[in-house]
Amino acid sequence: MNSSNNVERHPKTVNPNSSTFSLSVNGERHTLTLDNRTTLLDALREHLQLTGSKKGCDHGQCGACTVLVNGVRINACLSLAVMHEGDDIATIEGVGEADHLDPMQQAFVDHDAFQCGYCTPGQICSAKAVLEEIQAGLPSHVTYDLNTPIELNDAEIRERMSGNLCRCGAYANILKAINQVAEARS
Amino acid sequence: MKAFSYERVSDPAQAAARAAEVPGAKFIAGGTNLLDLMKHEIEIPEHLIDVSGTGLDDITPTNEGGLRIGALVSNAALSADARVRKDYAVLSRALVSGASGQLRNKATTGGNLLQRTRCPYFYDTGMPCNKRSPGAGCAALGDGATSRQLGVIGTSDTCIATHPSDMAVALRVLDAEVETVTSSGETRRLTLDEFYQLPGDTPEVENALQVGEMITAVLLPPPVEGHHAYYKVRDRASYAFALVSVALIQASDGTGRVALGGVAPKPWRRDEADAVLSQGASAVMARLLDGARPTQENAFKLTLAERTLAALLAQE
Numbered sequence: 001m002n003s004s005n006n007v008e009r010h011p012k013t014v015n016p017n018s019s020t021f022s023l024s025v026n027g028e029r030h031t032l033t034l035d036n037r038t039t040l041l042d043a044l045r046e047h048l049q050l051t052g053s054k055k056g057c058d059h060g061q062c063g064a065c066t067v068l069v070n071g072v073r074i075n076a077c078l079s080l081a082v083m084h085e086g087d088d089i090a091t092i093e094g095v096g097e098a099d100h101l102d103p104m105q106q107a108f109v110d111h112d113a114f115q116c117g118y119c120t121p122g123q124i125c126s127a128k129a130v131l132e133e134i135q136a137g138l139p140s141h142v143t144y145d146l147n148t149p150i151e152l153n154d155a156e157i158r159e160r161m162s163g164n165l166c167r168c169g170a171y172a173n174i175l176k177a178i179n180q181v182a183e184a185r186s
Numbered sequence: 187m188k189a190f191s192y193e194r195v196s197d198p199a200q201a202a203a204r205a206a207e208v209p210g211a212k213f214i215a216g217g218t219n220l221l222d223l224m225k226h227e228i229e230i231p232e233h234l235i236d237v238s239g240t241g242l243d244d245i246t247p248t249n250e251g252g253l254r255i256g257a258l259v260s261n262a263a264l265s266a267d268a269r270v271r272k273d274y275a276v277l278s279r280a281l282v283s284g285a286s287g288q289l290r291n292k293a294t295t296g297g298n299l300l301q302r303t304r305c306p307y308f309y310d311t312g313m314p315c316n317k318r319s320p321g322a323g324c325a326a327l328g329d330g331a332t333s334r335q336l337g338v339i340g341t342s343d344t345c346i347a348t349h350p351s352d353m354a355v356a357l358r359v360l361d362a363e364v365e366t367v368t369s370s371g372e373t374r375r376l377t378l379d380e381f382y383q384l385p386g387d388t389p390e391v392e393n394a395l396q397v398g399e400m401i402t403a404v405l406l407p408p409p410v411e412g413h414h415a416y417y418k419v420r421d422r423a424s425y426a427f428a429l430v431s432v433a434l435i436q437a438s439d440g441t442g443r444v445a446l447g448g449v450a451p452k453p454w455r456r457d458e459a460d461a462v463l464s465q466g467a468s469a470v471m472a473r474l475l476d477g478a479r480p481t482q483e484n485a486f487k488l489t490l491a492e493r494t495l496a497a498l499l500a501q502e
């Protein structure tokens with residue numbers, strides 16, 4: 001099959017329980033040798049010191065660890081780092097800078113869309129992906145007609161953001177923040 | 187999590203052969219169920235075979251006029267495929283009712299079929315569970331146990347867990363088949379009914395896969411005409427497993443097919459129930475749930491299933 005392609009992507013086994021592999025994070029390439037058990041989230045936080053992505057539950061239930069892999073949002077806690085050989089990872093550290101915020105970050109500030117802030121990096125990464133997913137026509141549970149372009153409304157945003165929990169209950173303001181960016185884009 | 191060795195394979199037959207050859211080997215695809223269970227040390231593989239590079243990520247037309255869904259196609263990509271949305275809407279609806287946007291991006295078709303039960307005692311390693319440790323007993327059947335989410339039919343005296351997949355319920359109503367490759371390189375095709383096994387005395391055996399056998403695709407027959415619907419009832423509006431779900435395909439003359447999720451160890455469908463769909467929800471459920479053995483806590487599922495179907499039929 002496509003083995004030539006995969007030989008190149010195959011991580012080198014160093015000892016039976018660890019592997020060496022390369023991935024790129026926020027545009028910077030890293031080669032890591034890690035225990036196979038290391039999740040993408042732990043690789044980012046413990047080995048690359050990118051502690052923006054948070055560990056809320058470590059079981060796919062809260063969304064605090066949401067990052068983008070090749071542009072697609074996933075839970076970094078339920079993915080093995082070694083399986084990301086060759087991937088482009090984007091974390092909150094790559095979204096804007098303190099003196100030059102991304103529009104989604106600015107909207108979260110404008111609308112007071114957080115209290116403790118623990119869920120916020122995941123919320124922002126997820127929210128940015130949600131707008132892309134709607135634009136790409138990915139249906140959701142509340143999409144009424146599967147065969148027409150998706151209407152951007154509160155119900156769609158809420159449903160699509162349901163994988164990101166907020167213990168402080170900032171949901172109403174998170175919704176306002178996402179709407180602000182969506183309106184500016186349209 | 188216990189330590190394991192890791193390899194990436196590029197060919198499904200090679201993956202199956204390796205899985206049969208290496209002791210304690212398991213496949214990993216999206217990892218969203220397996221890693222969760224490995225963290226709890228409910229699954230303890232010694233070797234992981236990463237099948238995400240096997241190239242099975244296409245949806246292609248079949249000669250029979252249906253679709254062949256590669257085992258690695260993500261739940262998100264499958265739900266969004268234009269052909270699935272148009273001709274197999276029940277599948278698209280079932281997929282988007284499951285998990286979260288992040289999880290659906292990672293979850294694969296093969297992994298979704300093989301996700302394990304959400305019985306709270308299966309997850310609690312301090313409690314006895316026949317599925318986790320055969321012969322240990324079943325905490326869900328003990329006095330005062332929480333069985334609200336568990337099964338009402340097809341269960342046994344050793345296990346009353348349900349299969350939690352939404353996707354599989356839609357695939358059952360569509361008469362989909364599972365295509366596999368065995369460790370000796372042969373291809374097999376199984377209906378979903380043949381694929382999933384009832385617990386009986388061996389609740390640890392959940393499906394008909396042989397040692398090393400890998401799912402390569404799900405085959406959809408030609409489209410089934412009619413109104414497609416999937417109605418999932420759960421404790422919150424999103425990001426929760428089904429208490430009861432109903433997959434329905436109904437033609438304009440009122441005939442059609444029904445499958446249930448959240449009630450049994452496999453997606454639940456019976457020909458004799460389909461045969462009376464035009465007579466309404468209570469006629470269907472009298473046949474579909476005949477022989478049910480609910481617990482006191484989950485007997486509500488029988489009424490809920492009937493009302494959920496009635497609600498769907500009223501929407502027509």
Ligand SMILES: Cc1cc2nc3c(=O)[nH]c(=O)nc-3n(C[C@H](O)[C@H](O)[C@H](O)COP(=O)(O)OP(=O)(O)OC[C@H]3O[C@@H](n4cnc5c(N)ncnc54)[C@H](O)[C@@H]3O)c2cc1C
Pocket residue numbers: 059060061212213214215216217218219220221222237257261283284285286289292293294295296297298299300301350351352353399400401402425426427428
């Ligand atoms: C918080 C949370 C909420 C969820 N909610 C829902 C829900 O509401 N509805 C729902 O349906 N699901 C839900 N899920 C489950 C989710 O759908 C599954 O975790 C996912 O579909 C599994 O796919 P995967 O590719 O990640 O599987 P993996 O975790 O990679 O694998 C699962 C199993 O399948 C085996 N396997 C994988 N691919 C193959 C193959 N090709 N051949 C043979 N064996 C294979 C693996 O060895 C493993 O045993 C939820 C999950 C989480 C974490």
Ligand code: SF4
Pocket residue numbers: 303305306307308314315316317318323324325326327336344345346347389
């Ligand atoms: S119902 Fe099945 S999965 Fe749950 S505790 Fe009993 S044996 Fe285990």
Ligand code: FES
Pocket residue numbers: 054055056057058059060061062063064065066075076077078
């Ligand atoms: S830490 Fe990953 S979903 Fe909670």
Ligand code: FES
Pocket residue numbers: 113114115116117118119120165166167168169170
């Ligand atoms: S702001 Fe505190 S958890 Fe969301």
